Amino acid sequence: MRRRGCDCAFETLKPRPDIGDGFAKTEIEELGGRGINPIWLPTMSEPPKIDPARHAVFLDFDGTLAEFVDDPDAVRLPDGTFEPLDRLREACDDAICIVSGRKIADLDRFLSPMRFAAAGVHGLERRIEPGASVERLITPEALDPLRDALAPVIEGNPRLKLEDKGLALVLHFRTAPDLQGLAQSAMDRAAEGRDDLVVMHGDMIAEVHPAGMDKGQALAAMMERAPFKGRVPVYVGDDTTDEFALKVVRDRGGLSVKVGEKESVAAYRLPHVAAVHRWIAASLAERNEA
Numbered sequence: 001m002r003r004r005g006c007d008c009a010f011e012t013l014k015p016r017p018d019i020g021d022g023f024a025k026t027e028i029e030e031l032g033g034r035g036i037n038p039i040w041l042p043t044m045s046e047p048p049k050i051d052p053a054r055h056a057v058f059l060d061f062d063g064t065l066a067e068f069v070d071d072p073d074a075v076r077l078p079d080g081t082f083e084p085l086d087r088l089r090e091a092c093d094d095a096i097c098i099v100s101g102r103k104i105a106d107l108d109r110f111l112s113p114m115r116f117a118a119a120g121v122h123g124l125e126r127r128i129e130p131g132a133s134v135e136r137l138i139t140p141e142a143l144d145p146l147r148d149a150l151a152p153v154i155e156g157n158p159r160l161k162l163e164d165k166g167l168a169l170v171l172h173f174r175t176a177p178d179l180q181g182l183a184q185s186a187m188d189r190a191a192e193g194r195d196d197l198v199v200m201h202g203d204m205i206a207e208v209h210p211a212g213m214d215k216g217q218a219l220a221a222m223m224e225r226a227p228f229k230g231r232v233p234v235y236v237g238d239d240t241t242d243e244f245a246l247k248v249v250r251d252r253g254g255l256s257v258k259v260g261e262k263e264s265v266a267a268y269r270l271p272h273v274a275a276v277h278r279w280i281a282a283s284l285a286e287r288n289e290a
């Protein structure tokens with residue numbers, strides 16, 4: 001099992017009581033060594049508006065388009081946001097992609113009747129256009145031994161929820177924060193000895209999925225193909241897993257936008273989900289006025 005990469009590094013990048021609100025220098029250096037240089041500027045400015053004629057728009061789902069809720073299956077877009085999102089897709093000629101840790105099938109369900117290009121399960125699933133078929137980079141059987149190892153943990157701790165995404169498994173503890181340590185160590189133990197897997201400790205979840213893919217690589221691959229190719233990338237995301245994509249976009253001179261106040265490599269910031277939707281609507285309005 002690997003515990004490397006941006007997720008784990010950012011996981012350690014928390015304010016330390018022993019050094020006030022700052023971050024440990026070694027941790028900053030560790031991130032730098034991995035090519036990720038966090039810029040901790042909570043006052044970073046609002047991004048310029050999206051230009052649908054020029055931009056390829058990549059949007060994270062949970063915490064970016066949809067507010068967090070206790071039940072991962074009960075998530076939904078805020079009222080009144082479907083139509084602007086769909087108009088943006090039309091205006092961009094389908095060069096808009098949902099990039100998520102979720103399965104594409106689940107994204108489709110939450111966004112129905114809309115359909116978008118998508119990178120699901122952190123890029124292990126991809127759909128290049130709304131009407132295209134889903135490509136999967138691996139098969140779900142790789143995780144069968146972990147399914148078996150986690151079954152008794154769930155049975156013994158019914159307040160933990162297991163989300164089986166086929167190509168990834170997630171232990172949720174948002175409604176049982178006291179079980180965080182147990183969930184994380186159960187996931188670590190289940191993946192022990194598996195160098196082909198990565199364990200990620202995310203936002204009230206412990207997740208395992210095959211190594212070798214992240215949202216940044218998924219974005220770079222999508223940018224090689226129509227309808228994204230030749231456009232300038234825009235990425236909007238709130239979580240540690242989004243940092244991979246935000247870095248790729250920043251390095252390519254695109255618009256990298258962090259949602260919320262966590263540390264980030266992004267150049268711009270929006271404070272919350274509602275502000276993301278307001279920015280999308282304002283971008284469409286600006287285009288109509290032009």
Ligand SMILES: O=P(O)(O)OC[C@H]1O[C@H](O[C@H]2O[C@H](CO)[C@@H](O)[C@H](O)[C@H]2O)[C@H](O)[C@@H](O)[C@@H]1O
Pocket residue numbers: 060061062063067068069070071072073075099100101102163165170172173174202203204205207239241
């Ligand atoms: O990449 P994202 O679109 O941000 O997806 C990341 C994970 O999102 C979901 O979990 C998160 O949202 C849930 C619903 O609000 C919340 O209950 C949970 O605590 C959050 O971590 C999803 O269930 C995971 O599979 C995704 O990896």
